[in-house]
Amino acid sequence: MIDNLTSDNLFITLVGPPNSGKTTLFNYFSGKNYKTVNYPGATVDSAVANLQKKFNINASLMDSPGIISLNPETDDEKIAVNYLYKHPKLGKPDLVIVTVDSSQLSRHLYLAKQIINSKFNVIIALTMVDILEQKGFEINEDKLSEIIGCKTFKVDGRSGRGIDNLLSYINDNKISFKEETILNNHSANNNTDDVLLLYKEIEKIEDECLVEIEDKKNINLKRANKQLNLVTNKFEKKKCNQIDARTVKIDKVLLHNTWGLVFFFLIMSFTFTSIFWFAQPIMNFVSYIFQNLADEALNLAGNNWFGMLLSNGIINGVGSVVVFVPQIMILFLILGILEDSGYLARGAMLIDKPLSKIGLNGKSFVPMLSGFACAIPAMMAARTIPNRRERLLTIFILPLLSCSARLPVYTLLLAFLFPGNKAWIAGIVLAAIYLFSILSSILAAAIINKLNNKVIKAQDNSSFILELPAYRRPEVKVVAINMWHSGKLYLQKAGPIILVLSICIWFFTSFPNIDPKVNTDNISQEQVNELKDSERLATSYAADFGKIIQPVMTPLGLDWRVGVALISAFTAREVFVSSMALIFKVTDSRGSLMESMLDAMKNSKIGNTEKKLFTPSSIIGIIIFFMFALQCLSTIAISRKETGSWRIPILQLIIFSGLAYFLSFVAVNGLRILGLS
């Protein structure tokens, strides 16, 4: 994707405080559509892209997490500062574009000035000029350029206004940017006195460059006032530091002293229930298409091994996972809207006090929320938590939150428990499962917090300092594209694994006895097929392996077939569904893929007995197993990477998977004692 660095290829780094319009600008330059999130650390990793061809400049562009200053306090800031000085692949930037929110000039110039003082080649991009104008002020950019010591441009990353000027300046000065410069290491001097001195300098700059827009009506009045000495300097300053009026109004409700937390829980509940209800009709449709495809394939290829591979192995295996794409996309749509609106920081603030009681931080909220999508980005998002202990504790509990890969599993199992006209209950139970995953993660955090130093070392100075950005209307295009991407990513991540595993599982459940001899006297063709299917499976390689794991599965009221599905789920949880579809041979029934899967599950018996394999209690057992078990290799790998050792991932694997087995055992046998089969 990135061209090799040639001598005329510029390496430009984008730097800016959180909420300064950095990612919007990056998207405009690169033509990509990264999500801009009103939350620090939203760009947790750096992204590199080429400048779009239409701009006619050969350049690589890097976007990195927002930073407040060059003195990092959190890991995401550390990465951003390190990457600014030296990108691992691209090295030192030829040019740094610092985004500065014009309506918060002094706060954002602070970082810009630090970077200029570090002797980078700097251009300042002044964003949100319109918001400053609404407040009645504008920036004299020539004067600002002159005083601060670098070129400044007013730009708008959404419309592209002003960016031409910036680019033509870059183009004209390409050669001078390439000249070797020696950087000052900023971290050498960073005590509080330095901060104060720098702010004094910036306030002076602000005073000189910020000019009030004089509309004609006011000019005369102002002259008169000046003569009477009514307009004081203090008054002007106050006006440009007013906070967004609409935000103040919304926060009166959403950050209300008593109702704020109630609204918070309402918003969260709506998010989780809607995943189920909104997606249901679309899922039924996709499911129906795949079932027809599988039937067609079997008809066309004939009832031989190739036909079975095509319809059972490939179409049903892949289809059973594709069915859940709508749900995943709706989950990401709602998360995207929440993120883009600016509510996340408020959520973090509202939940800080309760979370601090159990050793977490308000800043754990965003990682936990993304944990409902996937634990991997969630663990990376935990980098925004400054206190190491709180950060490790957050990472520790993240696998308990119900990630989107578990959604297909729950949906299938709940559809079994609540068939037909009881389906609405499934939505409520799913919301309850989500709620329970929050509770269990909180409980886990509280317990580990009590165990104190034994698991995660204590560390002092826990703090919570977070900007509450102005609310804004979520950009439909960005949210929609992000939703589309997450669906695509889900398929890309799970797709190949599922395809390969589907074929493997099909092979191991069909061979060596692909065409078993059965007694065909006095029975219909349908019965012959059924008999052949079960005979083929019973003499397959998977069955041989199954005998080894059977003792582990029996206490849970299950047999080896579910065991094989559970083990295959370790590559990715959603594989469980496709494995089930394969093992329980979902074909030749009318209706949708989901329906025939449920039919097959209803009719399956344990071994040669007449006892049903899937009963309410055994299904509840599987659900409980999935709620706790850490069955995701990628999560284990990222946990190792983010915590810096194997200690935490191994503890997570043993504790959560052990707990899953134990609780599932207790639930199944408890329910059976109570009389629920």
Added chain:
Amino acid sequence: MKTAADLKHGEKVIINCVNSKHPSAKRLLEVGFTPGQEIELVNRSTFNDPIAISIRGTVIALRRSDADCIIIA
């Protein structure tokens, strides 16, 4: 000694100084809480902690324990 943690809802004051010994002092200075700036308590969370304070045209949420190092009188 009155600090920003003692502010009432809607109360506007000028920062006098920041206790540089407090572990959060540097970060608070960096986000803009410097002496001479006007601040206002604009929102409180349900448990009265954290609080939201307006500064230099934006709003910062912070715990009372962090606000304690911003001295206002």
